[in-house]
Amino acid sequence: MLFMFQISVFVNPCRQPIALPAQPCSTSRPCSAGTYCHYGLTPETTICCSLEGNPCDQPLVTGIGSGSQQRWYYNAQRGTCEMFLYKGLKGNANNFLSQQSCEHSCRPNPCAEGKHLTLHQIRFQILIILIIHGLSSHILELESFKKAISSGRPYSTPDGRYLSCDVSLEVSSCPSGYWCNPGATRHTAVCCPGAVADPCTLPVITGEGDEELERYYYDAATKTCRAFTYRGMKGNQNNFLTMTACEQQCQPLENPCIGQPATTAAGQVIFCSATNKEMCPVNFWCHVGATPETTVCCPGGSFFFLNSVIHFLM
Template identity: 35%
Template structure:
């Protein structure tokens, strides 16, 4: 049996009562050689399925999956009820659910049915008037008229739903579950078993150690999220998810400056600031002037140094060829011999510190905040700073 593939037809699939398949195509074509197609001004295929022997059943299944065969209908396919049809096949199709105004998947049996039958979700949503679904998981909460409830405020959704604040009232709906705005870990829970809300003014972080204030699109998404054991200024820009378009700032390490971006409102990371001022305060341009740590700052100005201007005790004059500056940096002779302090936080990760007794760098566990400058992300960096160039002269 020979199957001649044709130009794809209008992608609506159904069948008529007398078991004849009909398809509207752009060009004349022969889908099977078991019957000649009936041609007219609109080029309609006709294949009498009842004349096909059982031995070509598998071939038909392949044909139905590879050919787009449809039925001309006088009615609106989106207004028709679901019809799974007959025939014993199990073909993945999509139909428009009038009550929820969503396109849903179903298993089509291959024969009969109706025009509310689409090969893909994209086709269905293109033809039928679907409602936008702002929820990341599941469907928005509906009212008695099967319309999504428009929410607003903390108590506008029932238990088990949260208010997704979209770009318009139509996309501000109650979504199932409890939103996790944090891009890493879970929001901090207070003594009342509720999430700890924080202030959106990042100049003074209202969250306890080990957490930072994630500033979302509403009070419900402005919560205390766990910090990563990576400096916020060293984290890559993360636009997040959520469908919002919030103006934010991040520190661009390549450009060594703060730059604007648009934040989606959910997820993201700590390199996310509500203004250029707060970004500059958290990630000053001079933060990479020194090989380790930050330079001496007096009166909000970096202390320069040179041949005719030295540095105070505990600092040495360092020339940065990358940034073309000479500044006072903390003396490795001091911080390399400082204790390998894990700090008060408990988000432990492996760091490296210098051991002056053995003139080697050793591994230790750092809690994620405070501590001393005898703290390096890699063994190589610790060795370069403390063992080779600046090691303590015992």
């Protein structure tokens, strides 16, 4: 009697040797640290493989085999997730089931998705658009602005690339309704949606990311420009490369004092008036300037004067 036996031969789909038995994986069953889920064309070839560095830095590998399945990989040179056909075996970790999963892993959104916009700011920006562009083009501009707010994504060129920009330019290189995020690289220095007419009214946002970038913001409470550390992503327009750029945009309070004017515990400048000089704290006096903004409490008073006399006589 002749017996027929069917022998199942395991085919390793990974680029590197693996320990047996193979570890199956799926979107709901992730692999352990140091490995990634190789999504093959069959359940038998969907197993955990050794991870060889950052998946987003790895080159395109179409693999070997007779299969052909649509996948996505991150093109680091272009900064985009692009489609390719995977043959089923011997690929690498830069191999995603969808464009969305590729972008989530390798193409983070550096924009804050317009969360800082208030209804008042939106209405004000629309008014500015109507004034600048006139009634003839307002429909196109308003649609562009509405799209910018709703998308929450950087402006993309027709081929899918994020539009890089240069925040150091005096004239914005971004389309209407967008502003230039001052990121560290061309992949994060992109045009973000939700531009406002007056960035000086926005709060300081240190953002998210691994960068430590020296930037400047306008402090509306003290009416001065101050330094802060920006993380590279998810910030807002109150974010300038230099102190000079901040001061040119926001025109901080002119300090009429010799020294720093008095401030509250919250850091707000204390203003006074010719009829209410007594509101200045001890060792400060009311400097009555040409405008209310320069009528502030300056350091001095009797204690300051006495110290100055003693210093002069010594």
